[in-house]
Amino acid sequence: MKKQILKILQSSFLTILLFVSFFGMNIVLAQFTTNDTTQAVVKKPKEPKPTAVYTPISFRVGLDMWSMINNARNPNILRFNGNAEITLNNIWFLALEGGYGDALSFKEIPNSFEYQNVGYFGTIGVEYNVLHRLLDREAIVLGARYGFANFSHKLNYNIDDRYWDLEAVENPRTRFSRSVSEDNMSFSWAEINTGMKVNLARKGFLSHIYMSYLFRIRMRINQPTDVIAKPTTIAGFGQNDKPVNLGFSYFLSYEF
Missing domain, CATH: 2.40.160 (Porin)
Incomplete structure (x- = not known):
């Protein structure tokens, strides 16, 4: 009986751990993606305006x-x-x-x-x-x-x-x-x-x-x-x- 309870608790803990790990991974990936996009926007150099050339x-x-x-x-x-x-x-x-x-x-x-x-x-x-x-x-x-x-x-x-x-x-x-x-x-x-x-x-x-x-x-x-x-x-x-x-x-x- 105790073994069954332990197995149930163990499987529940693993399930929760997998869920938390998966959810945390998604959050981390989302943060990395956001940071990369933000950095790309910030680091992207502004294109200089074309100077007027009067010919x-x-x-x-x-x-x-x-x-x-x-x-x-x-x-x-x-x-x-x-x-x-x-x-x-x-x-x-x-x-x-x-x-x-x-x-x-x-x-x-x-x-x-x-x-x-x-x-x-x-x-x-x-x-x-x-x-x-x-x-x-x-x-x-x-x-x-x-x-x-x-x-x-x-x-x-x-x-x-x-x-x-x-x-x-x-x-x-x-x-x-x-x-x-x-x-x-x-x-x-x-x-x-x-x-x-x-x-x-x-x-x-x-x-x-x-x-x-x-x-x-x-x-x-x-x-x-x-x-x-x-x-x-x-x-x-x-x-x-x-x-x-x-x-x-x-x-x-x-x-x-």
């Missing part, structure tokens, strides 16, 4: 048609300017611009004068296409540029007042001509611009043609100070009567 994909040259329209409207103004730009994935535009300006202004009454400013100018800057994710060939840009000009000017004027010259005492209406000429002067400005670039077609020759509208805000940086006559019109900048000047350009460009 020059096109080169464009163009002419400012708006200046030519103004030349036809005003015979006293002669201006020509062109631009060149490198497009980087239709995201960034490296822009260069240069031109020539010859402006003549005059007044006849009461004391006549004639002012002429002749010079060359250039700008360099960058533009960013704010809609590059939506547009593959067109662009709406915001940009900034630095502009500089080198010019000469000449002022011819007449004096009718007799107090300006002893020879006018006998004849108070005698007219005396005076002339002021200054050369090789420099001028610079900063520029903020915004505009739009539109491709005329997707195929054929017109697919290489772009229209560009550019609105400009020019802010004077430096102008000649030790001068006899203040320059009133600057090539590339425009009227110099205020430190801030507004401008507009309309370019037709060809893409290579």
